[in-house]
Amino acid sequence: MKKVACLHGHHSNVALLDDAFSQWKVELAHYVDPGLLLQSANSQPPTRAEAEAKLDSQLSWMQASTPDAIVITCTQYAATLTSEHESERDIPIFTIDGPFLEEAARRSGKQTILFTNPATVKPTMDRLWQQAAMHRFTPQISIHLIDGAFSLIMENKRQAYQEILWETMLTLSHEDSILSVAQLSMAPAARQFRQEKGIFISDPLQSLTDKMVQTLPLSPASF
Template sequence: MPKTIACLHAHHSNIEVIEKMLSSHQAELIHFVEPGFDRQKADAHFKPEFIQSKLANTMSWISSCHVDAILVTCTFFTAHLPLNDLSVPIIKIDELLFTQLKAEKNPVILAFTNPQTVDGTMQALAKFDSSIEAKSHLIPNTFHLIMNGKKQEYLDVVSQGLAELTKAYPDHRVYAAQLSMVDAAVVAREVDGVEVGHYGELVGERSSKRQQP
């Protein structure tokens, strides 16, 4: 019987990406979108305890919706998830990437567009495996584009930024560290001929294996 996977996103644009990645798997995908975190990030109450409380309530609600697993696709969410005793397994999308990084022979650059995601992801990576040689790079002034629905503009700017980053660090392996950057990484590879790792190469097979209760 097909499994039901709940997908928690920060923006609706990630729904299409995940649907494509898991299209070959016999799983029902239920999507939950919570864009409010980005909208409240400048508010005085937007502190770690507030974020964790909100995420705890959200995850509890999703787990009650008759699902077999929860895939958290936003790296900001995964960095702030509280330790909850939920009845279903949680798949953190960045841990799929971290597992891949362990196999890299060259030092790694993790590229981001969301400045709020950088520190949490790098700290999570250090906890996952402190021996992984990685540094972060923010492609500035881009994340607001995707959050405001300017997908093509975001795609153009981010793909160019990834291509420039790869050429500037030829001895490093560059990875697009957010799900929203998958299409841009593909364009950078197809148009500029540079190799950029991305979640589209990771999610399908591994999430299928790890979603088993």
């Protein structure tokens, strides 16, 4: 059985990972630290160097438990990850939006990517454009930030958060553009929307699960 250490910026992500990997033989160890999110909400957010140092400390702490892989589910922490962080460790490090960004960079046609956390928009899109440039793709992407939504999830108002996401997806689904949600906290609403409306909408959790099953690899759980 594989062991995976997961770094979260909010405790609500724990259940999402547990549910996503419940059908696979894997042991998930969860580490929750909202420090970077809380600091970024202040008038003086951490510098890039401070954020990288904090992440390095967290990765070292997690690797001490000898996992087979590390997953970073917070998009702000994911944007802080450097090649040095990865090269210093002999295990794979997956970010919640890494596989998702690869898919978005390669996708043809118009796309609209939804965000709720304004602090993640620029670093996430910077990484997406880097992916596109690396492979010489030219995706057609527009961004939609759902104002006021992120404070709801940080205040544990999950129902209100889900409702505002649903209303936004329902409105934008009538446009001629493929919808995607960029953050893990948005994945449950995207999945429910796919199931009930029969409309494709991409989310990072599904992309991450598919990638890890292939890469580690993971075996199906026995029930």
